[in-house]
Amino acid sequence: MSDSHGFSTRAIHAGQEPDPTTGAVVVPLHLTSTYKQDGVGGLRGGYEYSRSANPTRTALQEALASLEQGATGLAFASGLAAEDALLRTVLNPGDHLVIPIDAYGGTFRLISKVLQRWGVDHTPVDLGDLDAVRAAFRPTTKLVWCETPTNPLLGIADIAALAQLAHEHGALLAVDNTFASPYLQQPLTLGADVVVHSTTKYLGGHSDVVGGALVAGTAELGEQLAFHQNAMGAVAGPFDAWLVLRGIKTLGVRMDRHQANAGRVAEFLVEHPAVSSVLYPGLPEHPGHEVAARQMSGFGGMLSFRLRGGEEAALAVCERAQVFTLAESLGGVESLVEHPHRMTHASVAGSALEVPADLVRLSVGIEEIEDLLADLDQMLRP
Numbered sequence: 566m567s568d569s570h571g572f573s574t575r576a577i578h579a580g581q582e583p584d585p586t587t588g589a590v591v592v593p594l595h596l597t598s599t600y601k602q603d604g605v606g607g608l609r610g611g612y613e614y615s616r617s618a619n620p621t622r623t624a625l626q627e628a629l630a631s632l633e634q635g636a637t638g639l640a641f642a643s644g645l646a647a648e649d650a651l652l653r654t655v656l657n658p659g660d661h662l663v664i665p666i667d668a669y670g671g672t673f674r675l676i677s678k679v680l681q682r683w684g685v686d687h688t689p690v691d692l693g694d695l696d697a698v699r700a701a702f703r704p705t706t707k708l709v710w711c712e713t714p715t716n717p718l719l720g721i722a723d724i725a726a727l728a729q730l731a732h733e734h735g736a737l738l739a740v741d742n743t744f745a746s747p748y749l750q751q752p753l754t755l756g757a758d759v760v761v762h763s764t765t766k767y768l769g770g771h772s773d774v775v776g777g778a779l780v781a782g783t784a785e786l787g788e789q790l791a792f793h794q795n796a797m798g799a800v801a802g803p804f805d806a807w808l809v810l811r812g813i814k815t816l817g818v819r820m821d822r823h824q825a826n827a828g829r830v831a832e833f834l835v836e837h838p839a840v841s842s843v844l845y846p847g848l849p850e851h852p853g854h855e856v857a858a859r860q861m862s863g864f865g866g867m868l869s870f871r872l873r874g875g876e877e878a879a880l881a882v883c884e885r886a887q888v889f890t891l892a893e894s895l896g897g898v899e900s901l902v903e904h905p906h907r908m909t910h911a912s913v914a915g916s917a918l919e920v921p922a923d924l925v926r927l928s929v930g931i932e933e934i935e936d937l938l939a940d941l942d943q944m945l946r947p
């Protein structure tokens with residue numbers, strides 16, 4: 566599938582040619598661990614063992630590389646497995662990395678509780694403040710970790726400016742593109758070296774699979790990552806890869822609806838007397854609005870808001886949800902509500918990354934907007 570085709574054409578066809586033996590239009594689910602060899606070393610299409618490669622996973626990896634406009638896509642068992650493989654590929658004991666002050670809680674836990682024990686040091690920085698980023702570099706800094714928009718505070722970082730800063734200091738820039746999805750933002754085209762995804766979220770899109778991905782900008786980095794993917798072993802299983810591939814086909818239409826609904830929800834919440842602030846990059850008053858408008862083709866389906874009534878009010882809003890479902894995760898077709906302080910981000914409590922207790926996060930789904938607004942209206946009623 567040529568790169569000249571549009572996004573949704575590539576989402577449906579890249580890596581997904583009809584099966585050469587049967588003509589099956591959908592990539593078959595190859596439930597096999599091993600492959601018959603035609604004589605010792607006589608591999609058919611390079612397949613020998615499914616940790617190293619599986620045709621269903623290959624299809625997903627090619628689709629991911631195409632959508633992010635990268636050289637190499639790699640699919641993992643979870644977003645955190647992808648992160649672990651990336652961090653241990655590009656960092657050695659004694660190295661240092663810069664991470665966002667409001668990084669996803671699981672990313673912070675991996676870096677502070679696991680990587681730290683292996684002698685890798687980190688500095689949390691507000692990535693929206695480029696002077697603070699510049700000041701955080703050490704001679705040992707090998708990686709800048711960026712998330713934009715961030716989870717759950719919807720902070721925006723300038724990917725092109727961070728790529729330039731990282732490269733000036735001999736470091737790589739990794740961007741966790743989970744919130745935007747490649748439909749709205751392609752970090753490699755802005756100078757990033759590698760993109761990270763939790764495919765559990767928008768790429769899968771139906772809350773039925775846990776998965777992760779890396780897309781490298783160059784074949785050289787792609788080879789190093791692929792070596793570690795095979796050596797470390799946390800690959801996506803064939804059925805998981807198949808589900809993500811199916812989700813990807815509708816990514817464009819889903820994201821259009823997610824963000825149309827989220828924009829309406831943001832407008833509704835901004836006017837609501839119980840709400841003290843709405844964190845959504847699509848709002849002109851959001852501090853990252855201009856950068857987001859420049860580097861994204863839309864503002865996405867995630868938003869958070871703070872309650873005048875504090876933590877108690879935030880918990881009450883979550884518990885009254887009817888159309889919204891009180892649950893962790895995000896990016897599926899159904900709308901979710903959660904309390905980051907006690908749920909997804911409980912692991913950062915007491916750290917520099919602690920999130921406010923009066924914060925509620927919404928993953929706005931693709932249901933009818935009137936039903937979502939009516940539910941929010943009753944959730945916010947005192």
Ligand SMILES: *Cc1c(COP(=O)(O)O)cnc(C)c1O
Binds near residue numbers: 643646669671712741
């Ligand atoms: C969920 C998430 C992850 C972790 O992915 P898993 O698939 O849960 O391992 C990483 N980054 C962001 C922004 C996420 O939302």
